[in-house]
Structures are given as structure tokens and as C-alpha cells.
Amino acid sequence: MKLRRSMLYVPGNAPAMLRDAHIYSPDSVMFDLEDSVSPREKDAARHLVFQALKHYDYAGVERIVRINGLDTPYGLEDIAAVVCGGVDAVRLPKTDGPEDILAVEQAVAAAERRFGRPTGSVKLIAAIESARGILAVRDIAVASPRLIAIAIGAEDFVTDMHTSRSPDGVELLTARSMLVMAARAAGIMAIDTVFSSVDDEEGFQREVRLAKQLGFDGKSVIHPSQIAMVHAIYAPTTEEVAKARRVIAAAADAEAKGSGVIALDGKMIDKPIVERAMRVLALAGEVDA
């Protein structure tokens, strides 16, 4: 089971950071061609990210690139470069409706054909950053089989909502809840927004705990120091791990006996419980993520 507890943002025009992002052990690295790159640097950043994808060994860490929207002069070229470079997933910003996903999907599919990559090998992540996007989130979440996760981008969202971010995040509660529910309904992942005060470790941890409790699978992070904090909060307790081990053992036992019914302590265990146990063990680092 692939974990996406932490997605580390890396500006696409920072060569040393592109080279090293994975050494801090995030679940995914996310090279940014969009907001952290000024228009003057767009070409250089695209080229750098292309070369990094093509030549650097990220030791198995998932590589995502946030592209510029297709409504900008850069979006199509971004897609071609990163698909050619071998990206694992494309993250599109400012998704307002399923039509945005479909447009990117078409461009990605075309790039896959052009560069000889298997159709469907490039996955998509959609970031929702507006009220319109949140209201369309049910349709967005099921817009493409390539879609593996949806994410909320809070800064643009609160601006759109004529409000600002607060420590307890009340202004985001509805949007977060709607997004995570749409993700669950569609069977994909939900990724929480960045927390930009790098020095406020307490505030960051509070926000991660909130997101985890709401059901989010992980968080976008902007600094390597945030990665360990996210992983610590998502780590299951010793009791949870012990129970999960017993569930998995019971499932293996049932399979060995050729029995379709899994039993533990005299109770029947459903498939979802086995899945949750797998997830617990993945979070505990006991099975391959």
C-alpha cells in the first residue's frame, strides 16, 4: 500500500534541492513549476525538473510535479517535459471542475503516446483551491481513473472565501470535510494543505492531528523538518500494531487453509478490517508501503 503522509514541495528552480529532496525520506517529492517559480524562470525550472527526473535516482521516492495550469502559456510544455522525464504523477493546480482534469488527462495521454510511455502510467493529483472547486469536488474525484488523490490548497481557498487562515482552521472545516468525503467515496487519497510557518512546530502538529482525525491521508509540507513530525503523528500505537499483526496472521491462516472465512478470537473478520490492518502495518513501516 503506497503511503502519502508527506509530500515535500521543492521549488523547480532550486537545483541543489531537486538533487537532494528525497534524502529526508518524504513519502513523495513534489517539484513545483507553478507558484514558487516566477514567469522569468519558468523555462529554466522546467528544464531543470526534466533533467532531474531523467537522471537522478530518487531511491524509490514517488516523484510528483506541480505543473502550471493549462490556461497559462506553460501548462502544455510542462506536461510534455515531465511525462518525457518519467514523472510518476502530475499535480494540477486550481482545479475548479472535472473539465480541468479531462483537459490535463488528454494532454498527458498525448505525451505518453509521443514519448512511448504506457498509457495510464502517469497518475494525476488535483489540487482544489476555490469555492467552485470544493462544490464540484464529488465530480472532480471521479473524473479520471488516473486520479490517485485530491488535495486542498488553503491559501487561495480562504482568499476566494473572503477570509483568512486561523489557528483552529474553522474556515477550512467544511471544505476539508467535503474533500475528504469525496476522496473516500471515490476510493482515492485526500491530501491536506501546506502549513507555511516553518518555525511554529506546535501549530503545525496541531494542524496535522486535525487533518488525520478528519481522515486525510497526508499533508503537503514545505520544509524537511516537517516530515518527521507528520510521520510521527500518523504512526499507529503499539496496541494498534499488535492487533493489526494478529488480523493479518488470521487472514494468512485462512488463506493457507483455503477458507474464505477469516476468524479471530471467535469472531468473523471482514475484508475492510483486513485492509485497515494492512494500512496500520504500512504506517508502522512493517510492510512495504
Place this chain on the structure above:
Amino acid sequence: MNTNSIGRELPGSVPGYDSIIGFEGPTTRRRADAKLYASLDKALDAVGVRNGMTISFHHHFREGDRVVNMVIEALARRGVRDLVLAPSSLTTIHAPLIERIKGGTIRTIRTSGLRGPLADAISAGLMDEPVLIHSHGGRARAIDAGEITVDIAFLGVPSCDERGNANGSSGASAFGSIGYAMVDARNAKKVVLLTEELVPYPLTPASIRQDQVDAIVKVDSVGDPAGIGKGATRMTRDPRELLIAQTAARAIAAAGIVQDGFSMQTGSGGASLAVVRFLRELMLARGVKASFALGGITSQLVRLLEEGLVGTLLDVQSFDLDAARSIAANPGHREIDASYYANPGRKGCAVDALDVVILSAMEVDLDLNVNVITGSDGIIRGASGGHCDTAAGAGLTVVVEPLLRGRIPTMMDRVTTIITPGESVDLLVTDRGIAVNPLRPELRDTLLRAGLPVRETAELKRLAESYTGVPRPIEFDDRIVALVEYRDGTIIDTIRRPKGLAR
């Protein structure tokens, strides 16, 4: 029979006492201000200067030092020539010495470190006689053994009393431990104190003592506080340095070091200093305390002392003003001299009692030899310090460095200059994995079992070069600009002039 000055009759000899010298009158009380001179020149007249003598200084004022330049200028004005300059170290601020070398005032230099314009000029062949680079322990040994005979030690102090009792921790220019200078004060033929303040007798504790001091000169300023040290050494926020430090701490813990009563030292540099933070977390989690921390002492180590997590700080050099304040205030924070610290020629020294030392490096090679003196251009820009002393003494020697600095690999076939031999390095911790000395296969197994990322040195080198390409080797000509002495007085390497730098 003889008669003494009071009229008592004395025999010429008695059994067991061959020659009896008669009393001639009481020694007179030495005036309190007998050692005080109104100017440096008057003190120089009093102690006597001559061509070719060896003079010494300490480097506790670091980049703020005003003493070396001041004294050399005074000696140059008097036309003194061919001096052997033997300070504990030299820094960027000593660039004016270039002119005094050209003019013949200084003939040769023995030091732990060289930086800045002076180092550049020496690398380019400024001196006819090569500089001798030695370690802090090696210097203490050489002075102690008489290999370096210091004719006059010029020791700057923030304050002293008028009879010559001094320390480094009282006064406006306080820097904490004066450990390097204590060896000079004990061994030099003449000791001249340059002080910023005179305080009433007795100044205590006396690190430098009245029975060692010949002359005292009050000067306006011995050092620039801004250059002497920061208030507190800030913990690095560089994620790469923190990653390296955390990996190093995990390796140290896996090696079984973090137990009640262990001892440690951290060298300068962001990653090695940051290891203290992670060791502290481990100590708190395991409920263990360290017996002592040694060496350059920082605010982080002072915090451990004040939290009761370490019993004693043995301080040969205070790295920041927090440490300087602490040495004056905390009973458990003790000043030690360079000989106690690291002298290999005596009957014992503190580095031999270390369980673990964490050291920085500029370059490391496939055999784990370490360079901390010459840069990637072959030019001198560092200091030997206590690197080879602590590496030899500690039970576990951990070298930390990023695999790449800018676009230059730090891992190479052969380091430019060897300061510490690879035989005394146990672990190299980088941001891309840990290399273990092949002499320690059991340690390698232990780290692997603990899930730590162990790699071969050759693998690390290949990885570094996969990003940068293979760097072109630096070319040197035949001119030897410095000899590198190992702590026992043998020569471990030479430093040549990079090609194209000949003037």
C-alpha cells in the same frame, strides 16, 4: 669558619651539606607594581628581545584578536628580525603579518591553523621556510618537551591583577577558558601579559599565575568583542546538517555508547555541534547521564550541564559567550590546559578518556583519511586543531560531512592533505549514508542490524561523482609551503604550492 651578615659563625661544611652559603640579608618585598610597564616598548626593553627568538601567542580571541598584530608591529619597529612565530593558531585577522614576513621580521611559523589572506599568501610561496602545522595536543607536547622553546609568550588577557594573576573569564573582553595559553605561561622563558583591565589583587581563579609572569602592559584593547564570539552558538537549522547529525546520533546510540557515565566531544561545524541536540533527546529518553564533555564548549553543552545531563565540562576553549559566562559561574565547568586536553607525550590526557568524538571534515578519502586544512583548490584555509588528537584518543571517532559541498564532492580517492589518518576514524556519516572503517567489521554489523544506511566509501564516492562528474585533480608544483605534523611530532604530510600560484 665563616660569619653571616648577622654575625653568626658558620662552618664551611658539615657531613651531608658540602657547601654552606651564609645569609646575606632579607629578600626585599617585591613592589606590587614591579611588573607593570607603561608601554609595550618598555616591557620589551625589560624582557629583552633579540633576532631569531621564538615568540608565542594564544588564539582565544579568535577573529577579534588584536594582540598578535600589535606585538609584531612593535617588534618590527625595533628592527627585530628572523622571529619564529609560534601561536596556538592564526586567523583571517592576521593578514598584516604578510608584510612582516616580506620585511624579514618573521622567518618561520608554527601554528595549528591558517586562514584568510595570510594563508593564501603562504600557500602561494610567501615564506622561504615551510610553515609547521601541528595539532593542539602536538603543540602542547612540543612545548612541553622543549622542541619548541618559547623565548617570550605574549598573552592577551581581558583582565589581570598587578602581580600577574589572570584568567580568560573576567573583564569586558572575556572569552572563557584560556587553556591554550596555560602551556605557554608554564614553559616560556619570559611571559608578558597584555591586559585590558587591571583589577585589585588577587584575581581568582588564576589560570595564569603571578609566579609565571615577568611583565604586564595595560593596553586599550586586546580584542574586538564582535570577533571573539557570539552570545550563543545557534543550533543549525540547515536540514541537511540536522539529517547528518541525527544519523550520527543514531549510529552512536546503536554502537552502544549512550549509557550512564559516557563521555563525548563535538568538534566545530554545524552538523557536529548539532549531534548534541539528538544525543540529549536520547539521554532524556533513556534516563542516562554523561560523565563529562570535553573540548571546545558551546552553549548546548552548558545546557546539558545545567540540566544535570552531564557531570563535568572540561573546557580548553569556550566556543561562545554563554560558555565563557558558565565557566565563571558553574562549579562543574572546569578549565583545562592544552596539555591536560591532548598532550600525547605525558602520562595521560583527557582525549584518551573519551567514549565518542564527532568531528567535521573538508574532505575524506576511500581510506577514511581526513583533511581539515586545505580547500578543494589546494589552498590552506583551516586548522588542525584537536582533530587527530581526539580521533586517536576516543573510543568511537565519528566524522560528519555532507557528500557534496556546492558542486564539489567531499569524498575522494586521496584527500589533498592528511590531518587525521583513516586508521583512527571509525565512522563517516554523510547525508547519503554511513561508511564504517573496515577495521571495525563488528561495528558495521551492529549498524546494519539497527537499520542504518551503511555503504562502502567507494559507493559514496561513485554516488557523489554521479552528480558532479569526476573533479580534475589539483596540480601542485614542487615548492613545499607547509609540513603537517602528527601529534607525536612525526610528519604525516606536506602541503605544496598549487600550480599557477607562484609569484
